[in-house]
Amino acid sequence: MSDVSAVSRTLRLLSLLQTHRYWVGGELARRLDISTRTLRRDVERLRDLGYRVNANRGAAGGYHLEAGADLPPLVFTDGEAVALALSLRAAASSRLISEAAEITVAALAKLEQVLPARLRDRISSAHHNTELSIPNSSDGMVAPEVLAQLALACRDSERQLLTVTRDAGDEVARRVEPVRLVLFARRWYLICWDLDRDDWRTLRLDRIQAATGTDIRFGVRILPLEDAEAFVRSQLGSPPQTHSVTVVIDAEFEEVAARIGRWGSSLAPADAEHTIWKIESDHAEVLVGMVVWLQWPWRASGSAKFDALVQEAAGRFNSAAASETAVISGQIA
Template sequence: MANTSTRTLRLLSLLQTHRYWPGRELAERLGVSPRTLRRDIDRLRELGYPVQAQRGVDGGYQLAAGAALPPLVIDDEEAVALAVGLQAAAQNPVEGIAESSVRVLAKVVQVMPVRLRRRIDALRAMTVSAGWGNPARAAADPAVLTTVALACRDSERIRFSYTAAGGNKTERNVEPHRLVSLGHRWYLVAYDLTRHDWRSFRVDRMSAPESTGARFRPRELPTADAAEFVQAGLDTMQPQTYRTKALVYAPADEVRARIGRWATVEEAEGGHCLVHMGTDDLDWPIMALGSLEADFRIISPPELLTRIHAWGARFTRAQ
């Protein structure tokens, strides 16, 4: 007979695979008596798992929803599916879940056996994304994201190779602070130990990040948060960046709640607001403004208005 800890984990796994288990069948699957099964159920309850019991000849057990999320037990196939799904969420971020996806992915990969990591890498290598957007835009490698996320969490210095926009490659040694998802790209905000200043790095331009094993005391960021630091850096990039401005006929608080992570929103007269964005892709502000479900007027640049008219013509022709 398996020891108590192993049997308890097996019981938890079975309860999570079926909504309801007849008591006799569950005891047979575990190879224990009904009395031992009841003790194991009580042990799960003590650990915080809400197990409901139905008494009688046909009685049984089921795992109910609780006030807090308890630890989950998953098998190999489920672990692979979870990691692949989180990788997809990280590469094609949905508003509000991208950064959470990376945090969870880092936790899963950290404890995952090597054999499962190989299966995930093989599956990712042989899969072609059919997502919409600019096909030339590089996606961040989930392995790089998870390595960086763990270093941010553990306040551990990392080194990596970084390729700048002009193609120049340098070696960096940094104290990572936060990962930021902005405009369908990932950025690392970190203190550069060589340049003795804060920097933001595009994750898709990073390669071979590795932990140095050296811990550090977190420094104070010069802005309110990491997202603001990245946005400020993008706003100063003049050569290939458009600085867009639009008047939106909606309250600033509502607009800020929807797209405030990617834009600067200022109050304007009449209960309206001005939306400023720095971007190298004019399709992105069109999607952001369109998501507001409010009327708006483009102030600058003229190229943005031309692009919107082209979008509108295509939509009008749609049948």
């Protein structure tokens, strides 16, 4: 048997060992269509590679994969790889991570590099046809394909052509050399060298509509500050204030969850008759809009600006309710 087929079979053995806690030796050999003697050789091959495969003797003897001191390479099926890529994209682009931000992006870059084209198509299709319920707000959402592309570009030092939306709403092209991705104040930023401006630039990723590789590599660029986050802070000034509000709703959890639907992923039962809803946004007005249509009594705490805006909104509602304006047959009288 060729070395190639032996390696392929060993990888399949590893994949099977990862799917079940314990395999009877005879069943495992039948699944691989090999003899028990060949199975023992393949198990030894895995052990030589650092995998801890334990064997039990006897009529029901078999094998199981144990955790070791180091994390060995893992084998994923196509479906598992798609699920993992979607999860990494979602976690990074939705900013549901903080301290592990750079690690998540690095893992995403490694996975994106080796994904076959057929799996990339499945991931793109799944992403565009799946709704991800993100708690809190949608401010600063990043296109997952942009994040993945720029993660690779930073790692591989590849020049990129960017399509960026400016504050005025118009789009502009940028030729850049990406250096670092930084999660700062709940937003992703790209630190890059702007080839047209011949200077450092810090770009918000949610403003980048497209990123295209050029296959042009560039040399190492040293940031003006050793700390990438400190550099972003120096470019942007003080981060925007985040408004966090805890809402206590006078209704059962199941009833509230059914009403709010996908927007209620941060809901939690307080007791049998009350529900807690924790929400946050860079804009307190967004939070007012989230609670104004609740059909149950509620109380909120956590943001003075939110409280003031609620009072203003209540005044407008009261004024509208007290108005003597009548609507008759669709006409205002």
